[in-house]
Structures are given as structure tokens and as C-alpha cells.
Amino acid sequence: MHDVAQVAGVSHQTVSRVLNDHPNVSAATRAKVQSAIAQLGYRRNSVARALVTRRTGSIGVVTEDSALHGPTMTLIALENAARSTGMSVSVATVTQWDVAAVQASLEHFLDQGVDGVVVIASHDEAVRAVQGFAHRLPVVMVGPSDLGGEVYTAAVNQYAGARLATRHLIELGHTDILHVTGPSVWLDARSRARGWSDTMRQAGLTPRDPVPGDWKASTGYGIGAELVARAGAASGAEPLPTAVFAANDQLALGLLHAFAEAGVRVPHEVSVVGFDDVEGSAHFFPPLTTVAPDFAALGRRCLDQMVAAIAGEPAVDGLVGAAMRVRSSTRRRSER
Amino acid sequence: MHDVAQVAGVSHQTVSRVLNDHPNVSAATRAKVQSAIAQLGYRRNSVARALVTRRTGSIGVVTEDSALHGPTMTLIALENAARSTGMSVSVATVTQWDVAAVQASLEHFLDQGVDGVVVIASHDEAVRAVQGFAHRLPVVMVGPSDLGGEVYTAAVNQYAGARLATRHLIELGHTDILHVTGPSVWLDARSRARGWSDTMRQAGLTPRDPVPGDWKASTGYGIGAELVARAGAASGAEPLPTAVFAANDQLALGLLHAFAEAGVRVPHEVSVVGFDDVEGSAHFFPPLTTVAPDFAALGRRCLDQMVAAIAGEPAVDGLVGAAMRVRSSTRRRSER
DNA sequence: GGCGTGGGTGTTACCGTTCACAACGGTGTG
């Protein structure tokens, strides 16, 4: 910067002013400075800048160590949103959502001097870990829809998405709709379950007990196989539901696999709905009807919250929608 | 730091020495300083540190804007490796791999002051964009196996993986093995194609012309449907191959879908092999035989290269392996 | 006993910015 100042014949402070678009700089000197910058190929040192402004212009993201669809898409969308406002994104992963691991990541970001942290997890432990940090550092949690206190939130409206899926099945004439849940320590999983049961009850239907699952295809497969086995058992046979709403696409994929293997035809005998709209779900067999969260919007909203959190402004509405993707794994209930 | 020095009754430089594990500091003062640090809850400002050391301890990662399996897994593995050595990871995505976009990301990281950049792309354009940057900033490319010059590389041995897949099919008695390629601007896609054709020739088999594809399930579906249609055509019917090696799991999924829809049984009539071992591929219908790259190793190797690049040391061997995952989409060729 | 040696410590400069404040010249006003 000193060199630039010398070449342009001004003080270093004037160079700084030009760089920061300060209004009180005459057009003539501004031009001189800019040409000196171009001539010298100067670029401002953002570390030195961060030292004095106490702003690094970067935000930390804590996410999971796995390729789960939702978190991955959220990270990408968030990065896009951030970059379009000139911020950069630093990432840290945790293998498990225990309090210690999350706090370690937060400490890491605190040391690194980020302007704020986004935690992509609707996991209970993560929520707990974050609670004590919000007064030390702006924090946005992606997942919970409202935490009160100083933690800002952004989330897909899981509840509404689950209602959409359930209503879709009800409109197709289904009355015995089973729900396979995600892991119960995830808020997302509980919201989806609630959306399902509320919608069932409002339609005057009594839901079966949901089957507890996690986010994995193998679990879906196990559950599907079990359902088929029970339905086939001679005595006290428990009939297959006519429709299953799985908490995510992986579970749905496992169910599809189990049903196909057992010769249970989807959607003729059982309709299946997933959640997430993962890559390839349009080519499962049959193509999966699912709920597609608007991750792009989530990323933007998440950044909006971050900006608000940094500025100390009140939180904006953090909920984004999800849309039905009706494909071939659901159809009108047939009499059997 | 000044406060800590005062509390401990030493100079700020001594505090700095303790923080950096400098050898020449007596056990007694070290203890005093450490207790002062604990008492004051002091944490060192890494921005100020970066200013003077000219090292930020962070590396930039340029990756694609999509949830492609390989890049995502690589990013996660890399972050893990980085964190275990105390470095942090900053990420920037590009929507398209054109030279301008990649260079913009590199400039971004240059401004941000990262110690080095990892570009996760075996895309030709990305390679070209990186060429001119390596002398300004340590660069590791994930994908190409060797670029010569100043660019360090780390990669999955795509060629060996493709050979594994092809040999697996040959050992099952298949002779008419079709390859559906990835996009030809990707080095990975070309390496896999080469592995396939070399292996075919070495087995004394004449490969059919490969079918050009990309990484998408919908493309696989289209190709599968086309193959079936051609095989069914009355005149000049071109028989289905007895096995297909798809360049990735998404393509394979699309093929599976097309075959299932047309009533072509997999693996009875056609065997299918994919590449990547994506989440859920064990529950496709049928469970997909595929090649699983060792992403965890790739992440570590990638970091090793980065460390070497930063230190100006010679590159280490960047190739990591891939293993067959034999499942149910392949079987011994049956006479028809 | 003088002297080199090396471990422990403090002093000072410097990294590359921005901020607070002062200085300057020109202009409109009482």
C-alpha cells in the first residue's frame, strides 16, 4: 500500500480511502490511485485488514462428517449465498453430534476469528452445545425452527413437508399409512413424524404406531423385510399398510428394495413416499414420490440470519418451503 | 497478551514463547504464564499471528456446486485430515468448470491469504485454469494423476478401478461388455474408459464402441431405454450386451431403471457394474456391484501433498486405490 | 581469573491495514 501511495503521489491513507470507496476522495486522485494499483498489481492484505477491523469476513460452518443429502445441499447453497455477498466460508465437520465435539468446533472457529458460525444440525445434542456460545459469537442453527434466546435459526419447514406427503397419500384414498421415522434425536425427524400424525388425525384417521428408523437405506430394508414377514405370517398376520411415508429417501429406497425382493409391488400394493429428493430418486424403481426441500432458499435465508446476527438485528423468518415431487411410487389405493 | 504478561510478571515475548512451545523457557515461568493464561481466559489472536508469520493455517478448496458423490466425499475426508494437523479449510464452489470461474475462485483465495489451494476437479478446463497459478500459490489438484510442473496432484486410481470392474465381468464369463462413459471432458471418465478398453483387449476381446454419457441417472436411463429398443427392433436388431460397465453409480441406476421397466432382468440377462459406491447403492434393485474408491485415503494423501507443496518439498505419490464391492447386479453369463 | 558459551529473558521494530484527528484551502455568511 505504501508503494502504491508513492507511485500515485498520495498518502497511504488516501489509498485506503480509495480501496474502501470512501466518498470524500476527488475523482482525480481516485483515478491516480487506481492506475497505480493496476500498474503495481497491488492487492490488499485482508489479514492486516481483519486485524484492525476485527472482522474477517468469513463464517464458519459446522456440519456432519457424512454425505447426508440435506446438510450437503445446505452447505453448498450457503456457500453460494455467502460468496455473492463477498463473505467466505470455512468448514469443520464432526463425526458425532455430542456436546464436546460441537463445542470443540465452535472453539476452533472462535480461535480462527470468524464473524459467526452456522451449525447445520437439527440434532438435540448440537442444540444443547450451541446454547452457551451464542453470547460469545453470532450463531445460526439450521434445523430448529425457533430456539428463543440469542440463537438465530433457519430451517426447512419439515412439518409442512410431511403434511404435504401425508395429504398426498390421503387424497389417493389411503387410510392405513405407516410412518417410518428418522432418528428421534433429530428435530427434523420429529417434525416430520408430527406432520404425519397431525394430518392423519385431522383427516379422522387413526395412525398406526410409527416405526422408528434412522437415515439409512439398510434400516429401511430391514423394516421393509420385517413388515412383509409379519404380513405373511399365518397366525395373527398384521396386514401390510397400503402406504408408507418414510422419513427420508434412503429409508424409502431400503423399503423399495425389501418390497421388490418379496414380490410386493410398488405402487400397486403399497405406495411409498420419501423425503429429500436425493440425486437419483427419480430413477429408483419405481421412481420415488418424495418431498423436495428448497435448499437454495435455505442457504440464502441462512445467510440472511447470519447477517442479522452479526449486526445484532432481530431475526427474520427462517422457514423455507418444500414441494411435492409426485412420481411413480404412489397411486390410488386399490381394493384388495 | 500484554495482560497475561503483566499477571505472570514477565514480558509479552515470554508469553509468546510459551504459546509457541519455544524450548528456552524455564519450567517455572512456563507454569506462571500458563496459569495466568488460564486465569484470564486468554486466547491468542490468530489473525494478528497470521499477519506477522504470513501463514494463516488455512487452505482453500475449490469444488463443484453439486452434490456429486466423489467431490463431496473428498472434501469431507480432506477436512478431517486437515483438522487433525491443525489446519482449517475454506471452501468455494463453482457452478461450471470454466477457466474464468476457477480463476475467480483462486483469486478469491489469494486475497483471503490461504496457505494453499486444493482444486477438486479432474475437469480439463479446471486443469487449464490452474496452470498459471501454481507459481503464485501452492496448488494441489485432485483428479489428474500427474501434471508435471508445479502443480501437485492426488487422485483415485481410476484406471485400476475400471480394470477391476472389467476383469470382474470377464471372470464371470462375459465377453460383450459395454461401457457407458462419463463426460469426456473429465479425466476420471477417460481413465475409466481406458481401463475398460485396455482390459478388454488384453483379454483378447474386441470392445464395442463405448456409449458417451455424463454423470446423471437420467442419461443412464435414456441410454438403457435406447439399448433395449434397439435390441427389440425387428430388422438388424443389435443384441443387448450381456454386461454393462457404467462410469458411475448414477448412470448405473438409470440403466437399472430402464432395464427394469423393459422387463430385462438384471443380473440374469444383463450384468451391471457402477463406480463410486454411492450412499444407497447397496439397496438399488438389484443391489449394485460397484467400485469403491478409498476417499478417506484420498483426503489424507491430498493433505500430504498440500503440506509438501507449502514446504516446497517434492511431491509424494498421490494415487490411492479402489476396491470392488460385489453385490447382486452381476452374475455368471448365462447362455441365451 | 579471564573468557567463551549458551540458556533464559526483555527491548524494540515490524507485519499491512484502518481509525482518530489535525491541517489545509476554498466558500458562503454575518
Add this chain to the structure above:
DNA sequence: CACACCGTTGTGAACGGTAACACCCACGCC
């Protein structure tokens, strides 16, 4: 004509660390 004011510019001091160097002292050696 003195004065306040505003736009433009420069000066010096932070910001919070590390590096280089000087210093002091105890020790072993000739």
C-alpha cells in the same frame, strides 16, 4: 473581513502478535 464550515488530504497511533537482537548470568575451560 473574520469566521465557521466542508471537502480533501496527511500524520501518527493503534490492532496483537512474532522476529531479531541485546542482555545478563551461570558455568566450564584454559
